[in-house]
Amino acid sequence: MRALKYLVALWLSSLPVVVQASEGGLGNLISIAPGSMLWTILTFLLLLFVLWKFAWGPIVKGLEAREEKIQGAIDQSQRDRDDAARLLREYEERLKAASVEISERLAKADSDAAVRIDQAANEARDKAEKLLTKAKQEIEAERDRAAAQLRAEVAGLAATLASAAIGESFTREDHLRLIKRKLDQMETQS
DSSP states (O other): OHHHHHHHHHHHHTOOOOOOOOSSSOOOSSOOOHHHHHHHHHHHHHHHHHIIIIIIHHHHHHHHHHHHHHHHHHHHHHHHHHHHHHHHHHHHHHHHHHHHHHHHHHHHHHHHHHHHHHHHHHHHHHHHHHHHHHHHHHHHHHHHHHHHHHHHHHHHHHHHHHHHHHOSSSOHHHHHHHHHHHHHHHHHHO
């Protein structure tokens, strides 16, 4: 690319065009004179050397530096774009992972809550059944006690009534025994 630039500049600057204007007309537009051609070539070569040494070198170095700077900026922007795309992918992956983790945690919390609710319900049911069983047992024991006490009182009353009706032929203990035996017989028959 640079070589093409140099060749075009050299070609354009090497065209010797001499325009002469005559008093009466255009005259010769291009004239080739051997003496002036030698000086023209020497002047051109000297000008080419001076430009090569002092102008084209810094210009070319500046253009090369500018080209390198632009290429560096392009490379840096490509790296930045790649980094941004990589970070975006990482962010999306983290976001998906966090979403999945949140869903799993919510599902686990729901299942844990359901298990705890079931456990609490089972414990409450067990406690209620135990309390109910205990209350039934206490009622049963109290009924048995009340029945025994009632029997004793009925037997005592019957013995008292029988003693009063029959007289003193039987002792109180004999009457109680007899009445208890009869009550037991009646309970076993029913």
